[in-house]
Amino acid sequence: MTHSDVPRKRTRIQAQNEARIIRAAMDVFSANGYRGATVDQIAGSAGMSKANVLYYFNKKQDIYTAVLEQTLGIWLDPLDELNPDGDPIEELWKYALQKLRFSQQEPLASRLFANEILQGAPIIRPFLENELKNLVMSKCQIIQQWIDHGKLAPVSPLHLLFFIWSSTQHYADFSPQINALTQESEDELFADAEKTLKLLLTRGLKP
Amino acid sequence: MTHSDVPRKRTRIQAQNEARIIRAAMDVFSANGYRGATVDQIAGSAGMSKANVLYYFNKKQDIYTAVLEQTLGIWLDPLDELNPDGDPIEELWKYALQKLRFSQQEPLASRLFANEILQGAPIIRPFLENELKNLVMSKCQIIQQWIDHGKLAPVSPLHLLFFIWSSTQHYADFSPQINALTQESEDELFADAEKTLKLLLTRGLKP
DNA sequence: GCAATTGTTGACCAGATGGTCAAGATACGA
DNA sequence: TCGTATCTTGACCATCTGGTCAACAATTGC
Structure with a gap:
């Protein structure tokens, strides 16, 4: 952190993956409800690992809120x-x-x-x-x-x-x-x- | 099992407790959906232990089916x-x-x-x-x-x-x-x- | 009264699931 | 090209939850 601690700008990869996750989450949440959906399902549907999903959205509920x-x-x-x-x-x-x-x-x-x-x-x-x-x-x-x-x-x-x-x-x-x-x-x-x-x-x- | 293995008749306690469980399950399932509901919640709402609930209905899904x-x-x-x-x-x-x-x-x-x-x-x-x-x-x-x-x-x-x-x-x-x-x-x-x-x-x- | 049947539950187990972490892979600016 | 920041993931952990079981209590038929 050399010059600033202002919010770092969104990477292209960031925007792309967040969108992919939200799209996948829409499928999973709408079909299973909040409790019925699992982070693993969302990750699978988005084509990435569960850990990576939770790298972009800290909690399951954050994904849900974003989709809504x-x-x-x-x-x-x-x-x-x-x-x-x-x-x-x-x-x-x-x-x-x-x-x-x-x-x-x-x-x-x-x-x-x-x-x-x-x-x-x-x-x-x-x-x-x-x-x-x-x-x-x-x-x-x-x-x-x-x-x-x-x-x-x-x-x-x-x-x-x-x-x-x-x-x-x-x-x-x-x-x-x-x-x-x-x-x-x-x-x-x-x-x-x-x-x-x-x-x-x-x-x-x-x- | 002395005389028969025909289906034994329903006890009064049986009918009473099954009704109590179904009533409680209606509350819990309708508020949380199938996945969102837990057997423990149903048991608590019915005022008995989880093990006892599963004595009357072998599986969670059996309770759900009965309620439906x-x-x-x-x-x-x-x-x-x-x-x-x-x-x-x-x-x-x-x-x-x-x-x-x-x-x-x-x-x-x-x-x-x-x-x-x-x-x-x-x-x-x-x-x-x-x-x-x-x-x-x-x-x-x-x-x-x-x-x-x-x-x-x-x-x-x-x-x-x-x-x-x-x-x-x-x-x-x-x-x-x-x-x-x-x-x-x-x-x-x-x-x-x-x-x-x-x-x-x-x-x-x-x- | 007294077996035998039925009812009741705490303790326990196995699998699922949300979330963490360290370590390595990749992209990116200078 | 090189160093830093970002990205990615397998392994792991704690908790929750459905379901089992053995042991004990209550009921019931005789």
């Missing part, structure tokens, strides 16, 4: 786009459709969240109580105004969001059950889901 | 009551309401299932593929007939069931998230959920 944080943004972004000046039903359907697409394209992220919340949200509780809550409250005001202006059926805005979240995430989180009950291909499945959800939402929300 | 099996029936019963001769929307709403009530009154059972399915449904897959699938298929036919007779909006029956399941179970499975986003009392919460869900379903399904 990396996907938190994806949660907020689509909701943030809800446009108060657009057509209410169109805006809400656009949001629901985005969530449904997300369930199809990123099922691992959805299952990671589901696992975390089922275990009581020990890590992301602050996120839920702050960032998410603030965003949700502001968006609920928009929805409430739509209702007050007679542009939307008089639903509870918060529970409307719950309905959108649950019915879309269901396709990622409960896929084993869904696959046991249908022979549709994945594309057909999501096409039918989209059609039915659109019908329920657009008709149900009409003022 | 005991609650499988609850899954089928309400759906089975769907009456083809009743008013379609009324029948479907009655079913949804029953599921919502179940989420409020038996959240542990709901979370137990969610955990099991998130882990790939290793134990209850046969149940999903047989009992549940048969019942669902027969009920989907009823719904399809309602649609064919113009008594219901043209939704996909299977996906309609998915929506009912997801939006009601959500209140049990994601309660940490829900509690982070609202200050409502539990009763208010479920009253609002009921109102919003009823509005969306009854309006959305009108032909």
Whole structure:
């Protein structure tokens, strides 16, 4: 340590390996939950030794936190786009459709969240109580105004969001059950889901 | 072993302790998932020694299976009551309401299932593929007939069931998230959920 | 009352798992 | 090229956890 003890800059190898570990950890955590995942599995899936994984992330929980944080943004972004000046039903359907697409394209992220919340949200509780809550409250005001202006059926805005979240995430989180009950291909499945959800939402929300 | 080696009958103590263990195991498994639960926790929660728990259930997995099996029936019963001769929307709403009530009154059972399915449904897959699938298929036919007779909006029956399941179970499975986003009392919460869900379903399904 | 069966548990074992460490391999700046 | 900082890993350790067992307690049928 000749010139400084400022935080040393991130090596290319560092960035590369941390990304590899996080990608592998997403697979393992989303499939097995926090307790069910082992550092050895993550290392194997990332193609390196357990000791090396723990060289980049000191503790197992640090890996878990990193994986969660990396996907938190994806949660907020689509909701943030809800446009108060657009057509209410169109805006809400656009949001629901985005969530449904997300369930199809990123099922691992959805299952990671589901696992975390089922275990009581020990890590992301602050996120839920702050960032998410603030965003949700502001968006609920928009929805409430739509209702007050007679542009939307008089639903509870918060529970409307719950309905959108649950019915879309269901396709990622409960896929084993869904696959046991249908022979549709994945594309057909999501096409039918989209059609039915659109019908329920657009008709149900009409003022 | 003097007279027989037929299966000896269940003692009163046996039945009593097995029930106590299953009740405790429901708490522990639903809160921590299969891997996250320990036999010691279950024993502690049941007020007996780990060795004694394993005297009644030879393996940890046997406890888990017993807990699951005991609650499988609850899954089928309400759906089975769907009456083809009743008013379609009324029948479907009655079913949804029953599921919502179940989420409020038996959240542990709901979370137990969610955990099991998130882990790939290793134990209850046969149940999903047989009992549940048969019942669902027969009920989907009823719904399809309602649609064919113009008594219901043209939704996909299977996906309609998915929506009912997801939006009601959500209140049990994601309660940490829900509690982070609202200050409502539990009763208010479920009253609002009921109102919003009823509005969306009854309006959305009108032909 | 008294065997025989059933119930109960502390002590113990084996394997899994998170985490450490020292020692060697590799990359990188001067 | 050389020296330093970074990277990598096998070996190891402590703890946790599912499961066993022998010994003792309680119950029950006769």
